[in-house]
Amino acid sequence: LFVPDDLEPGLEFDAGQQQSHYLAHVLRLGEGAEVLLFNGRDGEWSAAIAAKSKKAVRLKVLDLQRPQPPLPDLVYCFAPLKQGRLDYLVQKAVEMGAGVLQPVITQHTQVAKPGIERLRANVVEAAEQCGILAVPEVREAEKLERLLANWDKERRLIFCDEDASTTNPLPALQAVSEKKLALLVGPEGGFSEDERKMLRALPFVTAIPLGPRILRADTAAVAALAAIQATIGD
Numbered sequence: 001l002f003v004p005d006d007l008e009p010g011l012e013f014d015a016g017q018q019q020s021h022y023l024a025h026v027l028r029l030g031e032g033a034e035v036l037l038f039n040g041r042d043g044e045w046s047a048a049i050a051a052k053s054k055k056a057v058r059l060k061v062l063d064l065q066r067p068q069p070p071l072p073d074l075v076y077c078f079a080p081l082k083q084g085r086l087d088y089l090v091q092k093a094v095e096m097g098a099g100v101l102q103p104v105i106t107q108h109t110q111v112a113k114p115g116i117e118r119l120r121a122n123v124v125e126a127a128e129q130c131g132i133l134a135v136p137e138v139r140e141a142e143k144l145e146r147l148l149a150n151w152d153k154e155r156r157l158i159f160c161d162e163d164a165s166t167t168n169p170l171p172a173l174q175a176v177s178e179k180k181l182a183l184l185v186g187p188e189g190g191f192s193e194d195e196r197k198m199l200r201a202l203p204f205v206t207a208i209p210l211g212p213r214i215l216r217a218d219t220a221a222v223a224a225l226a227a228i229q230a231t232i233g234d
């Protein structure tokens with residue numbers, strides 16, 4: 001269970017309404033049953049159900065099971081999509097090893113102001129589902145030009161370019177030497193010609209194709225993250 005509080009042995013607190021319902025009525029856990037807690041900062045802790053009431057399930061923190069691992073050093077930059085597809089894209093990015101999610105506003109982005117709180121909730125849910133203790137950070141949306149102007153030059157930006165002259169991403173990825181990485185996937189309408197020119201001219205940018213077909217933006221995200229994992233690794 002994800003809990004926002006700082007955890008320490010002996011701490012007692014009431015689980016939230018949804019979590020209490022899940023523990024008591026879905027999992028049907030009784031007093032004394034043990035659960036695992038995490039908050040993306042302290043690591044994974046065991047806790048026991050101390051009491052159950054109509055209002056809430058009271059939990060008592062026992063001890064640290066797994067220390068907090070570091071976040072993967074991959075910044076996933078994406079043009080926000082319409083909500084349902086965005087939920088999917090965020091979930092896959094978390095599963096595939098993104099450590100930071102950076103919404104980017106490009107000329108053809110359809111969603112100018114993505115709901116950050118919903119993105120953050122999606123990230124926590126994805127982390128819970130796949131047992132990732134280090135909960136990725138979700139940053140405020142940035143315009144592409146501004147993001148690039150303030151870019152950390154030691155971080156290689158891998159840019160998915162559907163207009164690349166080849167179709168195989170692996171040679172370009174295998175040539176990347178930096179450990180600090182970022183990935184950029186465009187919006188449904190793709191990058192504009194100016195954006196593409198600007199990106200290709202930057203020394204810290206590597207453009208990669210993702211095969212011979214045009215992929216939907218959320219498909220491209222998974223394909224690119226898988227290609228990165230297969231060549232550069234976590």
Ligand code: SAM
Nearest residue numbers: 160161162185186187190209210213214215220
């Ligand atoms: N401009 C495209 C078109 O022809 O309509 C649409 C862009 S595509 C739906 C969304 C994003 O996914 C692109 O901006 C790119 O970043 C990535 N993408 C999709 N297919 C790709 C491919 N074959 N190679 C590299 N990137 C791709």
